[in-house]
Amino acid sequence: xxxxxxxxxxxxxxxxxxxxxKDLSGSKNWEGLLDPLDSDLRRYLIHYGSxxxxxxxxxxxxxxxxxxxxxxxxxxxxxxxxxHDNGNPFKYEVTKYFYSPSTVPTAMDYLIxxxxxxxxxxxxxxxxxxxxxxxxxxxxxxxRDILVAWRGTVRPAEWVxxxxxxxxxxxxxxxxxxxxxxxxxxxxxYTAVNPDPxxxxxxxxxQIREEVSRLVEQYKGExxxxxxxxxxxxxxxxxxxxxxxxxxxxxKNTPPITAFLFASPKVGEHNFKTxxxxxxxxxxxxxxxxxxxxxxxxxxxxxxxxxxxxILSYEHVGLEFDFDASxxxxxxxxxxxxxxxxxxxxxxDGFQGSGGGxxxxxxxxxxxxxxxxxxxxxxxxxxxxxxxxxxxxxGMVQQDDGSWILDDHEVDDI
Amino acid sequence: xxxxxxxxxxxxxxxxxxxxxKDLSGSKNWEGLLDPLDSDLRRYLIHYGSxxxxxxxxxxxxxxxxxxxxxxxxxxxxxxxxxHDNGNPFKYEVTKYFYSPSTVPTAMDYLIxxxxxxxxxxxxxxxxxxxxxxxxxxxxxxxRDILVAWRGTVRPAEWVxxxxxxxxxxxxxxxxxxxxxxxxxxxxxYTAVNPDPxxxxxxxxxQIREEVSRLVEQYKGExxxxxxxxxxxxxxxxxxxxxxxxxxxxxKNTPPITAFLFASPKVGEHNFKTxxxxxxxxxxxxxxxxxxxxxxxxxxxxxxxxxxxxILSYEHVGLEFDFDASxxxxxxxxxxxxxxxxxxxxxxDGFQGSGGGxxxxxxxxxxxxxxxxxxxxxxxxxxxxxxxxxxxxxGMVQQDDGSWILDDHEVDDI
Numbered sequence: 101x102x103x104x105x106x107x108x109x110x111x112x113x114x115x116x117x118x119x120x121x122k123d124l125s126g127s128k129n130w131e132g133l134l135d136p137l138d139s140d141l142r143r144y145l146i147h148y149g150s151x152x153x154x155x156x157x158x159x160x161x162x163x164x165x166x167x168x169x170x171x172x173x174x175x176x177x178x179x180x181x182x183x184h185d186n187g188n189p190f191k192y193e194v195t196k197y198f199y200s201p202s203t204v205p206t207a208m209d210y211l212i213x214x215x216x217x218x219x220x221x222x223x224x225x226x227x228x229x230x231x232x233x234x235x236x237x238x239x240x241x242x243x244r245d246i247l248v249a250w251r252g253t254v255r256p257a258e259w260v261x262x263x264x265x266x267x268x269x270x271x272x273x274x275x276x277x278x279x280x281x282x283x284x285x286x287x288x289x290y291t292a293v294n295p296d297p298x299x300x301x302x303x304x305x306x307q308i309r310e311e312v313s314r315l316v317e318q319y320k321g322e323x324x325x326x327x328x329x330x331x332x333x334x335x336x337x338x339x340x341x342x343x344x345x346x347x348x349x350x351x352k353n354t355p356p357i358t359a360f361l362f363a364s365p366k367v368g369e370h371n372f373k374t375x376x377x378x379x380x381x382x383x384x385x386x387x388x389x390x391x392x393x394x395x396x397x398x399x400x401x402x403x404x405x406x407x408x409x410x411i412l413s414y415e416h417v418g419l420e421f422d423f424d425a426s427x428x429x430x431x432x433x434x435x436x437x438x439x440x441x442x443x444x445x446x447x448x449d450g451f452q453g454s455g456g457g458x459x460x461x462x463x464x465x466x467x468x469x470x471x472x473x474x475x476x477x478x479x480x481x482x483x484x485x486x487x488x489x490x491x492x493x494x495g496m497v498q499q500d501d502g503s504w505i506l507d508d509h510e511v512d513d514i
Numbered sequence: 515x516x517x518x519x520x521x522x523x524x525x526x527x528x529x530x531x532x533x534x535x536k537d538l539s540g541s542k543n544w545e546g547l548l549d550p551l552d553s554d555l556r557r558y559l560i561h562y563g564s565x566x567x568x569x570x571x572x573x574x575x576x577x578x579x580x581x582x583x584x585x586x587x588x589x590x591x592x593x594x595x596x597x598h599d600n601g602n603p604f605k606y607e608v609t610k611y612f613y614s615p616s617t618v619p620t621a622m623d624y625l626i627x628x629x630x631x632x633x634x635x636x637x638x639x640x641x642x643x644x645x646x647x648x649x650x651x652x653x654x655x656x657x658r659d660i661l662v663a664w665r666g667t668v669r670p671a672e673w674v675x676x677x678x679x680x681x682x683x684x685x686x687x688x689x690x691x692x693x694x695x696x697x698x699x700x701x702x703x704y705t706a707v708n709p710d711p712x713x714x715x716x717x718x719x720x721q722i723r724e725e726v727s728r729l730v731e732q733y734k735g736e737x738x739x740x741x742x743x744x745x746x747x748x749x750x751x752x753x754x755x756x757x758x759x760x761x762x763x764x765x766k767n768t769p770p771i772t773a774f775l776f777a778s779p780k781v782g783e784h785n786f787k788t789x790x791x792x793x794x795x796x797x798x799x800x801x802x803x804x805x806x807x808x809x810x811x812x813x814x815x816x817x818x819x820x821x822x823x824x825i826l827s828y829e830h831v832g833l834e835f836d837f838d839a840s841x842x843x844x845x846x847x848x849x850x851x852x853x854x855x856x857x858x859x860x861x862x863d864g865f866q867g868s869g870g871g872x873x874x875x876x877x878x879x880x881x882x883x884x885x886x887x888x889x890x891x892x893x894x895x896x897x898x899x900x901x902x903x904x905x906x907x908x909g910m911v912q913q914d915d916g917s918w919i920l921d922d923h924e925v926d927d928i
Contacts, residue, residue: 164895186913188916215896465916467918481578485910485920488907495902496881501600501601502879503601504881
């Protein structure tokens with residue numbers, strides 16, 4: 101993904117990221133690093149966005165599969181099989197997959213539902229993973245990073261069209277009768293118990309918090325960070341996860357928490373924003389927004405569930421980092437998907453300051469712009485076929501007798 | 515593909531095909547074998563159709579590729595990589611690839627044209643292969659079979675829409691001033707010199723005849739057959755190849771020639787039909803036709819090139835074997851592609867006699883009905899995803915540094 105710099109010792113060093121990670125994770129609230137964009141931070145942001153891409157890349161969304169809604173790969177193979185290991189010095193071990201119910205009313209339209217009666221998951225979708233930096237990854241990242249990566253919906257159009265505007269209280273985060281209100285659908289997906297028996301009646305929240313706690317305990321003698329990363333819907337869920345971890349610490353000493361939110365919608369109203377602002381000692385949020393993406397403008401306002409008034413505005417949290425991928429010569433404006441994660445990472449790679457133009461820095465491969473899309477323009481369209489990221493034979497595998505069966509899932513612990 | 519029968523000796527035997535191959539190849543003009551369909555012949559037909567499928571399965575039709583128009587695989591890997599080796603006792607060694615010009619005026623609309631200036635083939639398309647039975651294949655087939663397989667167009671809709679009706683004389687087959695007239699487009703594709711320098715100014719005709727001659731010479735002490743197989747446009751070209759080989763023998767002793775034509779259009783007029791009829795001592799043609807496929811009705815009539823009159827009818831050659839895949843419960847009548855090769859092979863597998871219904875015999879895997887199509891119906895659609903046959907990542911391959919490049923072709927002799 102990135103270019104390596106060979107240090108004087110002959111060892112591969114990753115520019116200044118290992119030494120500067122606290123700054124890059126927002127210890128000084130990214131002051132002076134964004135405009136123009138610091139070259140280490142550029143690479144750092146593209147790294148965390150790519151870790152979210154691994155979830156999209158590995159999600160089984162074939163509705164006729166009995167494995168629809170699961171991850172295609174076992175945890176130990178996820179990053180390699182989805183193309184996030186080659187050339188990447190930021191090594192992680194994926195230790196936990198987490199799931200959200202696909203049957204909460206607000207999620208029915210855009211989460212994947214199975215067609216087969218014998219589907220493994222009937223009412224849940226795999227949404228992301230918890231990972232921890234390996235020793236090599238720690239050397240490149242400067243500390244033992246615990247990463248929580250949330251994907252967004254694979255059906256963004258349906259999701260945006262049916263956007264839920266209702267607010268609810270968030271008792272599991274802020275207590276029973278506290279003031280902050282958050283988006284009902286996001287809160288449900290984060291906290292509702294997964295009804296599929298194989299998931300043992302836990303919520304995404306419990307799966308994540310238990311695993312993060314276990315890892316913090318396991319590495320308690322080391323310098324640790326907790327990093328949340330998400331895209332689209334997954335940014336909203338990463339926001340709730342981060343705010344929850346900061347508000348309700350699960351270990352005696354909570355490591356510093358940073359959230360990198362790509363293309364995030366708004367999550368709560370004014371009191372939520374205030375509550376998040378009060379956490380800034382230990383919680384840093386950087387929200388990346390493309391100028392042409394509509395999703396960060398949503399939802400504009402809403403009312404609390406089971407009430408009709410007052411109408412409240414949704415408000416963003418964290419520090420916003422704006423850019424404009426439409427300045428890129430690589431993208432066909434008529435076909436570009438400004439909301440797509442790859443377009444975001446391209447936008448970051450080419451960002452030349454708020455007043456500047458667009459120039460690639462080589463931290464993000466332009467071939468990936470056509471990975472799920474058909475948006476490369478003109479002669480650049482010769483770089484890669486449209487929508488090229490497909491699994492061989494859509495998961496059909498030939499047997500020794502010559503017949504073909506759908507075999508699209510590596511068995512692993514759920 | 516087929517079911518094997520374990521003989522008393524414990525060796526795998528392939529029903530009666532090895533013993534009965536002359537009958538199955540039409541030595542008695544398939545009398546008594548078609549209605550009801552002899553079970554060995556069923557398997558035999560599906561075998562030869564599948565050998566044609568291997569060409570479609572391996573053709574690079576990605577226009578941004580510099581390899582567009584070539585075969586994806588080296589000859590030695592073709593049958594294995596395209597899924598025609600597992601469980602298949604009829605083993606062949608592919609010895610030669612052949613090509614037709616994509617720039618003959620009649621072919622411009624439906625053959626594949628490259629987008630890149632550095633394309634390997636600018637004016638030709640890979641159309642098929644010559645293969646010879648291995649020793650194992652010979653044991654299963656009863657003789658050393660030399661196979662010539664022709665694919666049809668990957669754009670059948672464009673092809674049918676722009677169907678050429680002109681007749682021309684066929685001097686390379688019948689001599690300068692002989693009577694038979696054949697379809698101009700077919701004759702051009704068979705005989706026109708390939709203009710790409712890498713193809714050394716030879717035509718498909720010369721490539722095929724030279725290779726068949728070489729193989730006949732190589733195996734001259736053995737019992738040999740020559741089998742032509744084609745689908746759609748490829749059936750027409752297989753017809754010309756077969757008639758040419760029978761009319762203009764290339765070896766002292768020409769082996770018996772059989773052509774299995776799937777979904778063939780008509781190739782010539784009355785004099786052509788008469789000429790072909792006079793070759794029946796050494797040339798047997800079985801033409802497989804689905805009741806709902808429009809292609810075998812084309813072209814209805816035409817005029818000779820550079821003339822205006824008379825209007826002449828196109829006439830079919832060989833023995834017709836009719837069936838009706840629309841009797842199958844597996845196929846969605848609204849989405850089924852009656853012309854597709856897989857649908858033909860399914861139709862053969864389920865044929866229950868001209869007055870009968872439809873019942874699968876297990877010689878053709880129904881999962882293949884969705885290989886390039888979306889035609890499985892109802893609960894059968896759970897067998898396989900729609901259009902599932904895709905190469906991993908559309909040929910994009912990740913490099914050690916993490917970047918992705920299009921790498922979709924195994925180097926081999928052209």
